[in-house]
Amino acid sequence: TQLLEQSPQFLSIQEGENLTVYCNSSSVFSSLQWYRQEPGEGPVLLVTVVTGGEVKKLKRLTFQFGDARKDSSLHITAAQPGDTGLYLCAGAGLWSGGSNYKLTFGKGTLLTVNP
């Protein structure tokens, strides 16, 4: 069973601060996605990383996939209240004996950015 552990579970910071959230597993994933879920909404994809060591930037958000493709991090620079939400990582792996992929989600990091 592939499990993804996210840390921290909760994070409350002031506007302008930097933060990093982590997504770790003992399993290797073919790709890793990060989603953000705002209250009353479904998750929305932020980024997909595929190659070990890959770094992607999305404005103030920087995503990194670990060299061994077992872990990932999300760094936010100068956080803003609009960054508030639940950040979910999801790893893609093949179904046992199958040829299509399943996404395993972590439990998420609930981020609150106070003005």
Place this chain on the structure above:
Amino acid sequence: KAGVTQTPRYLIKTRGQQVTLSCSPISGHRSVSWYQQTPGQGLQFLFEYFSETQRNKGNFPGRFSGRQFSNSRSEMNVSTLELGDSALYLCASTHGRGGPTGELFFGEGSRLTVL
């Protein structure tokens, strides 16, 4: 184009009853997945349907079932409701080609409360 639509958005049931939730995917998407989201367990995969066939299934009891129609719309049913079934049920659609980088497009969810 229109997003994923889930109905109803909110519902309250009592133990022992059954419930049917509906999901209309994005036009052209042939895969529909269902997830249960709770604060304690996070996002847990229920099942995926592709071209009217269940392609993958998570570790949920047989009380949870689903189906997909020829127009790709999907329904899930939970019979003999238990208190622990209270959750946000999310539907996600994708083109269904099965690769490791496919984006899931989520609906806003159906919030089920079991009393």
